[in-house]
Amino acid sequence: QQQVKQSPQSLIVQKGGISIINCAYENTAFDYFPWYQQFPGKGPALLIAIRPDVSEKKEGRFTISFNKSAKQFSLHIMDSQPGDSATYFCAAYPGGGNKLTFGTGTQLKVEL
Amino acid sequence: EAGVAQSPRYKIIEKRQSVAFWCNPISGHATLYWYQQILGQGPKLLIQFQNNGVVDDSQLPKDRFSAERLKGVDSTLKIQPAKLEDSAVYLCASSLEHGAYEQYFGPGTRLTVT
Numbered sequence: 001q002q003q004v005k006q007s008p009q010s011l012i013v014q015k016g017g018i019s020i021i022n023c024a025y026e027n028t029a030f031d032y033f034p035w036y037q038q039f040p041g042k043g044p045a046l047l048i049a050i051r052p053d054v055s056e057k058k059e060g061r062f063t064i065s066f067n068k069s070a071k072q073f074s075l076h077i078m079d080s081q082p083g084d085s086a087t088y089f090c091a092a093y094p095g096g097g098n099k100l101t102f103g104t105g106t107q108l109k110v111e112l
Numbered sequence: 113e114a115g116v117a118q119s120p121r122y123k124i125i126e127k128r129q130s131v132a133f134w135c136n137p138i139s140g141h142a143t144l145y146w147y148q149q150i151l152g153q154g155p156k157l158l159i160q161f162q163n164n165g166v167v168d169d170s171q172l173p174k175d176r177f178s179a180e181r182l183k184g185v186d187s188t189l190k191i192q193p194a195k196l197e198d199s200a201v202y203l204c205a206s207s208l209e210h211g212a213y214e215q216y217f218g219p220g221t222r223l224t225v226t
C-alpha cells in the first residue's frame with residue numbers, strides 16, 4: 001500500500017519560474033516530512049524538511065507548505081534554475097521510527 | 113567528512129547468478145540501511161541495521177537476498193540467485209543513530225540482470 005502519493009510525475013518549467021510538487025499521505029503517525037533531491041548517478045540528498053506543527057518552512061529558494069488537516073504538503077522552488085533539474089522525492093517518517101517512506105518521484109526539467 | 117561509499121557502481125549479471133554489494137557508512141554512524149530503487153520509483157527499504165543487529169528486514173526477500181554487517185561498520189548485500197526483476201539501483205544509507213531523522217545516501221550500485 002502506497003503511503004505517500006506524489007504528483008506530477010514529470011514537470012517542465014522555464015528558467016525563473018516556480019516549480020511546484022505535491023504530496024499527500026495517509027498515515028497520521030508520520031511526524032517528519034523531508035524532501036530529497038537526486039541527480040542522475042547519485043544517491044538522494046536531503047534538501048529541506050518540515051514537522052507537522054509548522055505550516056511553512058523556507059530555505060533559500062525552496063519552500064515547503066504543509067496542510068495537516070488535508071494531509072498534504074508541497075515543495076515550491078522559486079526562480080527555478082537549470083541546475084535544479086533533478087528528480088525530487090517527498091518522504092515521510094513515523095514518530096520514533098526510521099522507516100522512511102518515499103513518494104514515487106518527480107522529474108523536474110528547467111529549460112532556458 | 114567522507115560520505116557513504118558503495119562498490120561496485122555498476123554490475124551486469126545473468127539471471128540465476130549471484131552478486132554482492134558493499135557499503136561503508138559514514139564514520140561513527142550506528143544505523144545502516146539498504147534500499148532498492150527500481151527505475152521510476154522511490155527507494156524502498158530492504159533492511160536496517162543498528163550496529164551489527166537487524167532492526168527491520170520485513171521487506172527483504174529472504175529466499176534470495178541476504179545482508180550482514182559484521183563488526184557494526186561495513187555491510188554487504190547479496191542476491192542469490194538473481195531474477196530479472198532485481199534490476200534496480202541498490203542504495204546504502206547511514207544515520208547517526210536509530211531514530212535520527214537525517215539519512216545520508218551513497219551513490220548506489222546499478223544492477224542489471226539479463
